[in-house]
Amino acid sequence: MSSKPQDTTVKFDIVKNRRKFFMISGLILIIGLLSMAIFGLNLGVDFKAGTRLDVYIGKEFSTADVEAAIKSQVTDVSFKSVTKFGDQNAWATTTFDQTIDPDHLAAIEKVLQEKYGDQVSKQESTVNPEIARELALKAGIAILIASAGIIIYIAIRFQFLFGIATVIALLHDAFIPIAMFSILRLEVDLTFIAAILTIVGYSINDTIVIFDRIRENLRVMKVKTPEDLEHMVNVSLWQTMRRSIFTVLTVFFTALAIAILGSEGIRNFSLALIFGLISGTYSSIFIAAQVWVSLKKREMAKRRYTPSPQEG
Amino acid sequence: MIKWSRFVLFLLVVAVLASLMVTTTNSTAKNITLGLDLKGGFEILYRVEPLEQGQTVTPELLKATAGMIDKRVNIGGVTEPEIVIEDPDRIRVKIAGVTDQEKMRELIGKPAVLTFRDETGKVVLRGSDLAPDGASVGFDEYTKEPVVILEFAEASKFAEITRQNIGKVLAIYLDEDVLYTPRVNEVIPNGQARISGGYTVEEAQELADILNSGALPANLVEMQATSVGASLGTMALQKTIYAGYVGGALIFLFMLFAYRMPGMIANITLAGFIYFCLVVIDWMNATLTLPGIAGFILAVGMAVDANIITYERIQEEIKSGKTILSAFRAGQRRSFITIIDAHVTTLIACAVLFYFGTSSIQGFAIILTMTIIVSIITNVFGSRFLLWLIIKANMFKKPFWYGVKESEIGEL
Numbered sequence: 121m122s123s124k125p126q127d128t129t130v131k132f133d134i135v136k137n138r139r140k141f142f143m144i145s146g147l148i149l150i151i152g153l154l155s156m157a158i159f160g161l162n163l164g165v166d167f168k169a170g171t172r173l174d175v176y177i178g179k180e181f182s183t184a185d186v187e188a189a190i191k192s193q194v195t196d197v198s199f200k201s202v203t204k205f206g207d208q209n210a211w212a213t214t215t216f217d218q219t220i221d222p223d224h225l226a227a228i229e230k231v232l233q234e235k236y237g238d239q240v241s242k243q244e245s246t247v248n249p250e251i252a253r254e255l256a257l258k259a260g261i262a263i264l265i266a267s268a269g270i271i272i273y274i275a276i277r278f279q280f281l282f283g284i285a286t287v288i289a290l291l292h293d294a295f296i297p298i299a300m301f302s303i304l305r306l307e308v309d310l311t312f313i314a315a316i317l318t319i320v321g322y323s324i325n326d327t328i329v330i331f332d333r334i335r336e337n338l339r340v341m342k343v344k345t346p347e348d349l350e351h352m353v354n355v356s357l358w359q360t361m362r363r364s365i366f367t368v369l370t371v372f373f374t375a376l377a378i379a380i381l382g383s384e385g386i387r388n389f390s391l392a393l394i395f396g397l398i399s400g401t402y403s404s405i406f407i408a409a410q411v412w413v414s415l416k417k418r419e420m421a422k423r424r425y426t427p428s429p430q431e432g
Numbered sequence: 433m434i435k436w437s438r439f440v441l442f443l444l445v446v447a448v449l450a451s452l453m454v455t456t457t458n459s460t461a462k463n464i465t466l467g468l469d470l471k472g473g474f475e476i477l478y479r480v481e482p483l484e485q486g487q488t489v490t491p492e493l494l495k496a497t498a499g500m501i502d503k504r505v506n507i508g509g510v511t512e513p514e515i516v517i518e519d520p521d522r523i524r525v526k527i528a529g530v531t532d533q534e535k536m537r538e539l540i541g542k543p544a545v546l547t548f549r550d551e552t553g554k555v556v557l558r559g560s561d562l563a564p565d566g567a568s569v570g571f572d573e574y575t576k577e578p579v580v581i582l583e584f585a586e587a588s589k590f591a592e593i594t595r596q597n598i599g600k601v602l603a604i605y606l607d608e609d610v611l612y613t614p615r616v617n618e619v620i621p622n623g624q625a626r627i628s629g630g631y632t633v634e635e636a637q638e639l640a641d642i643l644n645s646g647a648l649p650a651n652l653v654e655m656q657a658t659s660v661g662a663s664l665g666t667m668a669l670q671k672t673i674y675a676g677y678v679g680g681a682l683i684f685l686f687m688l689f690a691y692r693m694p695g696m697i698a699n700i701t702l703a704g705f706i707y708f709c710l711v712v713i714d715w716m717n718a719t720l721t722l723p724g725i726a727g728f729i730l731a732v733g734m735a736v737d738a739n740i741i742t743y744e745r746i747q748e749e750i751k752s753g754k755t756i757l758s759a760f761r762a763g764q765r766r767s768f769i770t771i772i773d774a775h776v777t778t779l780i781a782c783a784v785l786f787y788f789g790t791s792s793i794q795g796f797a798i799i800l801t802m803t804i805i806v807s808i809i810t811n812v813f814g815s816r817f818l819l820w821l822i823i824k825a826n827m828f829k830k831p832f833w834y835g836v837k838e839s840e841i842g843e844l
Contacts (some may be wrong), residue, residue, distance in 0.1 A: 176664055222657065226534045241661030248655045251477065262788035269780040277773055311723050314796050316729070318784055321778035322734065328777065329741060331772045363744040366690060370683050370740070371733030377679035384667030385469060385722050 130358050135350040138410035146291060152299025157337055161302050164215075164309035169249035171220040174384075175212045175232060178239040186212045187263045189231040193224050206384045207432040219246050259313045263294065266317055270324055281415045282331050289408035296399035299391045307352060311389040319396030322371070326364060326404040333360050334409065346417050353413050357405055368401040442818060446700055454705045463714045466528065467721030467795065470669040471660025473528035476537065481522050481651040483543075489521040489650070498523050504539050507641040522655070535660050539638075541654070545647045546702040547605045548593070548625075556593050556602070559647055561585060563623075567643035568638045572628055578636040579628040582643070587623025594620045603681035606639075657811045672725050676732075680706075683736055691743045693833040697818045698739035698811070703809040705735050705803075712802055723796040731803030734778070742767040743835075750836045760823050764816055771812060775804050 134141075163173040175186065185200040188198060199216045214271040225244050233240045247255070266288060294316050301308055333356040341352050375397060379390035441583045468475055480489050480497050494517050505513040505527060514526040530536050546559030566583040583588045594602070597616045604627055612627040631639070660668075683702070687695035709728065713720060735789065746763030778800070785797035822828060831838060 122529050169622065176661070176667075213505045219654075222534055222537055222654075222659075239663070241663050243664055244657065244661040245659075246654070246657040251656045262784050263770045265788070266781045267783040269546045269784060271776045273777060273780060310746065311796075314723055314727075314785065314789070318800070321781040324777045325734070325737070325774040328774045329770050336766075358750070360744075363740055364746075366686075366740050367737045370686060373686070374679035375683040376674075377675040377682070378672065379677055381675035382672045383722060385726075386672065387669050 129189065130351075130354045133354060134357050134406065135354050135410065135413055138406070140411065141410060145403070146306075148296065148299065149292075152194040152295060152302065153375035155299060155302045158159060159305070161298070161308050162305050164307045164312075165245055165247045166251070166310040167252050167259075167308065169247050169252040170218060170362040171225070171244060172218040173214055173216070173220075173225060173228070173244050175229065175240060175242045175243060176206075176210060177212055177236050178210050179236060181212065181236060183212065185235065186232065189216065189235070190228055192231060192248055193227040194220060211384060219248055222246075232295075232356065246273055255310065259310075263316065263320075266320065267291075270320070274324075276329070278331060278335065281419065284415060285408050285412035286327050286331070288411050289327050290324060290402045291319055291405040293319055293396055293400045297395040301388075301392065301396045306388055306391065311386065312392055315389045315396065318393065319400055322397065322401030326367070326400055327408045329363065330357065330360050330404055330409055331412070333390060336414070346420060349413060349416060349420065353409055357409060361405075364401060364405060365376065368397055372397055434827050435825050438821045439827055441731070442821040442825065445818065445821070447551075449700070449704050449707075453703065457707060457710065460710050460714050464710065465717065465719045466665075466669065467719045467724070468526060468528040468658075468665065469660050469722045470665045470725075471528045472660050472665035472718065473526070473530050474537070474657065474659035475524065475526045476540075476654055476658075477518070477656040478523045478525065478541075478652040479655050480523060481653055483650060485511045491501050491517075493650055494523065497652070498649055500645065501525060501540055501652075503645045504542075504642070505536070507539060507638060507645065523652075529662060534710070537654075537657075539642070541652050542642065543607050543648045543651065544642050544645070545607055546643055549603050549605060550597055553598050556589070556597075558582070559643060561589065563645065564798065565644050568632065569639040570626070572626075575628075577628055578631050578633045578638050580631070580636050580643070582625045582627065584623040587621065588624045590625065591619055591621045594618075606642075606667050611639075615690045659797070668722060669725075672722065676725070676728075680732060683732065687736065687739070691739075691747075692833045693822065693828050694739070694743045694819055695835070697815055698736065698743070699821065700818065701739070701815040702732065702736060705807055705813060706732065708806050708810060709803055712806060713799070716798075716802070718798055718802075719795060720799070721795045724799040727796045727800045728803060731807065733801060735803065735811045736770050737774075738767075738807060739815055741770055742812075742815070745833060745835050750831055750834055752838050753841055756829060756831075757823055758832065760819065771808075775808065778804060800805035 127183040143307075173190075177186075181204075183204065186202045190202070194216070197216050197218050197220065199214045202212050202214045205211045206211055222244070225242065229240065229242045270290070271283050271287050274286050296315060297319060300306075300313070334353060337352050337356050337359075341348070341355075343349050343352050344351070372394070375390050379394060380385060382390060482489060482493070498515050498517055502513060502515055505515075505525070512528075514524075515522045516526075517738065518524055524542065527536060544559070546562070547555045548557035550556050552800075561584055563583045563585045566585070568581050568583075570581040571577065571580050572579050594616050598618065600616060601613050602616050603613045604625075612624075612629050627639070680702075684699050687698045687702075689695070691698065709731075718724075720830055742763055745767045746759050749759030749762045754762065782797045782801040782804075785803070786794050789797060828834075831841060
């Protein structure tokens with residue numbers, strides 16, 4: 121016997137308060153769903169077809185001038201009003217409803233170069249509707265298959281109930297950044313999918329470390345009553361608490377550094393990561409383990425009425 | 433009793449690693465191929481459509497078209513284009529570091545069907561009637577202007593055409609654009625025609641090259657295009673690397689503060705981890721893209737997790753009253769399974785991303801997979817070996833060195 125689970129101080133009874141955590145997550149879920157139903161997601165050209173144009177201006181500029189430059193070259197296609205972004209608001213961005221011919225984009229760049237100088241430079245992303253549909257479909261399939269693969273692995277390495285609890289936490293963590301992006305009107309593009317999958321992988325990492333400890337303590341401590349079970353999970357959570365916090369801190373440092381200091385191209389990616397990191401850590405402690413406790417208690421209650429021979 | 437041999441071995445390993453990193457990191461990093469989002473360039477996905485209705489796109493046609501694109505990119509002076517055929521009818525072209533992207537796009541997409549048409553608009557000669565490498569650059573004797581000289585495979589055929597059109601205009605078309613409208617003054621017996629259109633030498637050479645490479649065997653339709661200006665790519669790279677330094681430095685300080693001696697070892701293996709990842713990226717010839725770098729920086733955070741899980745365990749074991757050595761052994765054993773379970777799930781996600789993702793997401797998945805494998809080697813086995821040497825050297829016996837206070841240690 122190495123660390124003594126019985127001796128671990130439980131600073132705060134997480135398991136007792138699990139309904140409150142379920143309610144907090146439920147509330148976020150409802151707000152997120154409402155936002156998605158009302159506003160939808162701000163889909164980028166990767167999923168919607170059209171052309172996205174980012175222009176680095178590199179100095180003070182007015183969005184009206186940029187819009188005028190666009191109108192002078194592209195007359196018949198509507199586009200979103202130009203917004204500023206990036207360091208010192210040196211970038212202008214807009215999205216066209218239709219795909220724009222590269223010649224027109226080059227002409228826009230030229231007009232802006234004449235006005236603001238040679239440092240003006242553009243980046244462009246054009247997707248036609250067929251490809252956009254294909255990408256969206258592929259992204260959906262990818263998330264489903266990745267989730268299924270992970271669930272199967274956990275069901276084999278752990279138990280079925282752990283698997284279910286992990287899936288619920290996983291869906292929770294995939295949903296929170298999506299909801300946040302809908303609420304904050306941030307653009308959802310292809311790298312966002314990569315971010316969501318990274319989060320899913322990370323959040324499961326976190327959940328597994330906690331479940332590993334629960335599984336271990338389940339062997340060491342005698343769990344006979346629902347109270348024993350609650351105590352054991354509390355102890356397990358507090359034993360792994362330092363690790364959970366330290367790990368999220370180290371990953372958080374890097375994600376935050378990319379979000380603040382990194383290039384504009386991956387800003388949304390790192391924002392999605394940050395939302396996911398927070399919700400992933402939160403859900404591992406306050407949702408995944410709690411869901412497992414609820415499920416396990418129900419299973420224990422059932423067994424009491426119909427004792428099975430293999431119960432130990 | 434202090435065992436100097438272990439400590440010297442530890443120092444030796446660290447010294448070898450350090451000197452390896454100091455001497456080769458720069459050249460390795462320079463060797464790594466950067467994606468177009470970091471160096472500027474463009475990526476276009478074309479759909480290949482047959483020239484005439486009713487024809488189907490065969491693998492042979494795709495291959496021929498891809499070969500033709502390659503030739504044309506070379507005309508533009510780009511040496512390492514990436515041209516990939518994607519089933520059933522697509523070709524993806526990635527070209528990094530091009531300054532004049534519009535020109536390059538035009539060059540690739542041009543069908544380049546050369547025709548000679550008489551005054552009624554009837555096509556009388558085609559580009560396919562040219563001799564192999566039949567287009568070249570010459571100079572007009574009088575004006576000294578560069579001209580494109582065309583040489584036909586059969587001089588007699590061209591002589592016949594000129595005879596029929598004496599005194600008339602014989603227009604030369606490239607696709608649907610009129611290049612030149614010369615009036616035929618006499619029969620031309622030597623099979624040579626010229627296009628003089630006020631070109632510069634470069635323009636004339638480019639036209640000659642396009643004509644020599646022949647017409648595209650199919651139509652290309654742009655389906656998806658991404659382009660990044662060269663200066664923007666460099667800016668993105670610098671900013672993201674800087675962000676990586678800052679994030680890394682925070683992790684280093686944190687680990688030292690939280691775990692002392694083992695934290696120090698975690699930092700050494702983390703430096704090794706970053707170095708070996710760079711070496712492997714270079715060695716795999718992988719292209720580093722912006723999401724790839726982000727995945728890499730994230731992997732640094734996750735690699736540290738392996739150390740945190742292990743050190744937390746070791747601290748627990750020390751607190752329960754074990755000696756440093758047996759705490760180390762128990763901690764390693766117990767944390768290992770957890771780390772493997774956690775990593776396998778991430779590998780599953782990577783495999784799916786790779787299978788379903790488009791090119792830049794695939795890059796992200798490859799780099800994340802690679803980092804997980806390197807991380808197990810450096811941050812699990814490497815870190816274990818170094819910590820074992822330090823503990824065996826008997827130099828750091830106080831719990832303080834492992835971030836544990838004496839008062840926290842329980843009775844056994």
